[in-house]
Amino acid sequence: MQIAQNLLSIKSTLPEQVTLVAVSKTKPVSDLMQAYDAGQRIFGENKIQEMAEKWEAMPKDIQWQMIGHVQTNKVKFMAPFVNLIHGVDSLKLLQEIDKQAKKNDRIIECLLQMHIAEEETKFGLDEEELNEILSPENLPEMKNIRIVGLMGMATFTDNQSQIKKEFLHLKSIFDKLQKMNTSNCKLETLSMGMSGDYKLAIDCGSTMIRIGSSIFGGRS
Numbered sequence: 001m002q003i004a005q006n007l008l009s010i011k012s013t014l015p016e017q018v019t020l021v022a023v024s025k026t027k028p029v030s031d032l033m034q035a036y037d038a039g040q041r042i043f044g045e046n047k048i049q050e051m052a053e054k055w056e057a058m059p060k061d062i063q064w065q066m067i068g069h070v071q072t073n074k075v076k077f078m079a080p081f082v083n084l085i086h087g088v089d090s091l092k093l094l095q096e097i098d099k100q101a102k103k104n105d106r107i108i109e110c111l112l113q114m115h116i117a118e119e120e121t122k123f124g125l126d127e128e129e130l131n132e133i134l135s136p137e138n139l140p141e142m143k144n145i146r147i148v149g150l151m152g153m154a155t156f157t158d159n160q161s162q163i164k165k166e167f168l169h170l171k172s173i174f175d176k177l178q179k180m181n182t183s184n185c186k187l188e189t190l191s192m193g194m195s196g197d198y199k200l201a202i203d204c205g206s207t208m209i210r211i212g213s214s215i216f217g218g219r220s
């Protein structure tokens with residue numbers, strides 16, 4: 001009951017253009033089913049094997065999204081079903097996703113993950129690496145991927161003005177690339193904001209928020 005209530009109360013506050021990804025990592029299928037029964041169809045996981053097990057166990061109208069860091073050699077395990085990969089942070093990874101998508105006769109949507117936080121430990125591209133991936137030499141060859149947006153994670157801090165600065169930085173990169181419109185790249189989704197900072201993220205232009213603990217409770 002609590003999970004459904006949490007979900008519905010968050011949803012009721014969201015502007016129309018914002019998509020909610022229910023981040024269900026570490027949680028059992030029974031918890032996910034409570035969200036499903038309350039209408040949720042988009043779930044985010046950060047481990048490929050865990051996501052694949054849940055995909056097998058749960059209804060097939062769910063969209064499964066990979067929000068964690070992806071190792072190239074594991075792409076094949078999610079290529080048959082994954083709906084959106086948030087954490088694409090290298091050309092090599094993008095090429096592997098393209099290859100595995102092709103084997104499965106699918107097109108897989110991707111977000112490029114940008115490094116916007118102060119912490120060195122967080123993954124993501126800088127602007128130079130982003131432009132390299134988006135360059136005309138690299139993109140045209142990949143017919144089985146679509147780059148549909150950007151993703152970023154702010155620094156883990158209570159300092160709201162710093163988080164805001166980082167979100168606005170990501171939004172400005174996103175805006176700069178709006179004119180791109182090729183067969184496999186058109187940026188429409190800006191994935192930023194988690195339980196602690198999603199309201200601020202929406203104010204800064206987020207169109208996709210990834211919420212875990214505020215729906216499912218804390219993780220141990």
Ligand SMILES: *Cc1c(COP(=O)(O)O)cnc(C)c1O
Binds near residue numbers: 196212
């Ligand atoms: C775990 C996770 C989330 C959700 O975090 P909460 O604080 O529980 O909402 C969002 N994005 C990524 C990339 C995550 O790994």
